[in-house]
Amino acid sequence: EKMNLEISRICARYGIEYWGWMPVMEHRDEAEGAVALETEEERAQLLEKWEDMFSKCERVDGVFVPSSDPGMNKASLMMPFMEKAGAILRKYHPNAKMWMSHQDFEGEDLDDMFSYLADNKPDWFGGLVYGPWTKISLAESRKRLDPKYGIRSYPDITHTVRCQLPVYNWDPAYMQTEGREPINPRPVATKNFHNMYVPHTVGAITYSDGVNDDLNKILWSALAWDPESDLTQLLTQYGNYFMKSGLGPKIAEGLYGLERNWEGPLDTNPNILGTLRIWQEMEEAEPELVEKNWRFEQGLFRAYYDFYVRQRLVHESQIEKEVIDRILSTKPRAHDLAGGSVSAIYDCRLLLRMADLELIEEQVRRKLFFLGDQIFENIGSQLSVMRHGAGDYDRGTMLDTVDHPLNNRLWIENRFDEIEQLESEEDRMTALMEIANYEEPKPGTLYDDLGHPGRELHLIRPVGESIEPADQWTLKDEIQSWEPYLDTRRYSQQDGIGCFPRWSRNWELNLFYPTLDLEKSYMLRATIYKDEDSRYAFYADGQEIKPMGPPASLGETEIYKIPNDLTSDGELKIQWKVERGPGIHVTETWLIPQD
Numbered sequence: 001e002k003m004n005l006e007i008s009r010i011c012a013r014y015g016i017e018y019w020g021w022m023p024v025m026e027h028r029d030e031a032e033g034a035v036a037l038e039t040e041e042e043r044a045q046l047l048e049k050w051e052d053m054f055s056k057c058e059r060v061d062g063v064f065v066p067s068s069d070p071g072m073n074k075a076s077l078m079m080p081f082m083e084k085a086g087a088i089l090r091k092y093h094p095n096a097k098m099w100m101s102h103q104d105f106e107g108e109d110l111d112d113m114f115s116y117l118a119d120n121k122p123d124w125f126g127g128l129v130y131g132p133w134t135k136i137s138l139a140e141s142r143k144r145l146d147p148k149y150g151i152r153s154y155p156d157i158t159h160t161v162r163c164q165l166p167v168y169n170w171d172p173a174y175m176q177t178e179g180r181e182p183i184n185p186r187p188v189a190t191k192n193f194h195n196m197y198v199p200h201t202v203g204a205i206t207y208s209d210g211v212n213d214d215l216n217k218i219l220w221s222a223l224a225w226d227p228e229s230d231l232t233q234l235l236t237q238y239g240n241y242f243m244k245s246g247l248g249p250k251i252a253e254g255l256y257g258l259e260r261n262w263e264g265p266l267d268t269n270p271n272i273l274g275t276l277r278i279w280q281e282m283e284e285a286e287p288e289l290v291e292k293n294w295r296f297e298q299g300l301f302r303a304y305y306d307f308y309v310r311q312r313l314v315h316e317s318q319i320e321k322e323v324i325d326r327i328l329s330t331k332p333r334a335h336d337l338a339g340g341s342v343s344a345i346y347d348c349r350l351l352l353r354m355a356d357l358e359l360i361e362e363q364v365r366r367k368l369f370f371l372g373d374q375i376f377e378n379i380g381s382q383l384s385v386m387r388h389g390a391g392d393y394d395r396g397t398m399l400d401t402v403d404h405p406l407n408n409r410l411w412i413e414n415r416f417d418e419i420e421q422l423e424s425e426e427d428r429m430t431a432l433m434e435i436a437n438y439e440e441p442k443p444g445t446l447y448d449d450l451g452h453p454g455r456e457l458h459l460i461r462p463v464g465e466s467i468e469p470a471d472q473w474t475l476k477d478e479i480q481s482w483e484p485y486l487d488t489r490r491y492s493q494q495d496g497i498g499c500f501p502r503w504s505r506n507w508e509l510n511l512f513y514p515t516l517d518l519e520k521s522y523m524l525r526a527t528i529y530k531d532e533d534s535r536y537a538f539y540a541d542g543q544e545i546k547p548m549g550p551p552a553s554l555g556e557t558e559i560y561k562i563p564n565d566l567t568s569d570g571e572l573k574i575q576w577k578v579e580r581g582p583g584i585h586v587t588e589t590w591l592i593p594q595d
Helices: 003-012 040-056 075-092 108-118 138-144 172-177 188-199 214-226 230-240 247-259 272-285 285-292 294-328 340-357 364-381 411-420 425-436
Strands: 017-020 063-066 097-101 125-130 150-153 445-447 477-479 495-498 505-512 522-530 536-540 543-549 558-562 572-578 587-592
Touching: 003 495, 040 075, 063 075, 063 138, 075 097, 075 108, 108 150, 125 138, 138 150, 138 188, 172 294, 188 214, 188 230, 188 247, 230 247, 230 445, 247 272, 247 294, 285 364, 294 340, 294 364, 294 411, 294 425, 340 411, 340 425, 411 425, 445 543, 505 587, 536 558, 543 558, 558 572, 572 587
Parallel strands: 017 063, 063 097, 097 125, 125 150
Antiparallel strands: 445 587, 477 495, 495 587, 505 572, 522 558, 522 587, 536 543, 536 572
16 A cells, blocks of 8 residues: 555656556455455445545546456446445546456446446446456457547556467477566567557556566557657667666667567577577676666576577477387387386386486576576566565466476376386387377378477468467467476477467367378367367368367367368368357367278
8 A cells, every 4th residue: 555655646746647456356265256246345345445545645547447357246246336436536536537347258247337338428437448358359349338438458468378468479398488477578579569459549557467578568658659669769778778878779689589589489490599699798798787787687587598498498309209219119028028118118218317317508507597596686576486485386487497398208207107007018019109109190190289389280370360469369379277397298288279268259270281192081180178168169171070069078089080072182171160158279180091
């Protein structure tokens, strides 16, 4: 409260608008499924608390009440409560307005909200705030809202996956190590996102969880002042002002480099080393920045981190290749425990452990921990749970996940444990070959690891995906929630493309196969995560194979027989259509030729 009051005082002094972010469920446990504002007592207590705040603030121009995140709110309860809160607010600040988001609202809640606003046209209401987890588009929101009210943008500039504005074509190696809230300067993407929203909105309040997105915050504010601002000039000014005068052009170059580091498959990304050298040159020339300037330290940290992850990825991918080669060279030995499957598993376990025994870029790793501790000391950014007291491993703890396996080691070792329990050599050999031939169970199989930008060759992306990722029904390379060092699924089962439950949009996923064998029939196998309320259909060349409806089972593997006549021209387009609801998450597909 003390901080809010002081900021209000400062804003009043400088003539700057002051808004309050005031969720109606800040003291309730969302996990219990409680609905906010259910009782008159709760409503009265919250209004009393808010009045105390309003009365103490020197200036208030707007109060933003999110419908969700946090909260599990009902529009039928929120709108009357907002009316009462608006009356109290204007008693102390006559020109102030109440604003609300419609995050997670759908169906009845959306209808109740828009009907209330259309019927009552309240003067205390300023408009809607459009943010993450909103289940209708910005265009539809504008169409349904009375023109007298504005829509303010509430962009999520802080997250990289499972979010409103995900990183496009992000490699799963980054998803596994840098996580959902890493240091994330995204200058080009930020300008694209900002200018996409401008025609439909009146300003913005950025959604941020810390200092990891510092550049994005500054850029969004600068672009709000002038959407046509030159991006390189803004980055140069950022470097000159916050780091060192005259260093701006080099800082701009380094920030562009960090964004390019995240473009496409990491193992073939040509920018990683060049970006690191840009930051190393500044590190050598400006040692005081390494000690005292947290913004510079963040950029330097990311440059080293990206390089380290790439080096590990290349090394561990080679180890996995050697493991697969060793399995494929195995000859069954039914009566000799020193050979056959038993020896193969032993040899492969030794190979997999080389990721721990052969230290890759150990000096760079030490540098990362030094810089991480410096950043924590200088600004309090928590890059580790144990070292810095971060709240969760999925919230920017890049030091804790720096050694997360970057090959399928955990999955392979788990399979080895299972195979060793099999009694016959024949069964063990069969299971080992399933590991080695996972992606090509039959010659001629066409495999896609959806969610990996370098391994989804048959995916058809919607037109405009590269510039409109904020539309939450479009396809996203994503990774599901995960437990570092504990998830024993293949990486291809953790990343994927799809619609997560909170988005609940109608959407479709299309793959196209242009050069099929005219003499073969085909079967489509897919790994799909869903729940019992998911509603989707599957089509092949427009022909319905699975009708729209719930899943036949909750198993992860689904198999579809493709009618022969559909592949007789050597081409095939397959499609999943998903209705509004929990959605599905497709992680990998195999188009398998049949004998």
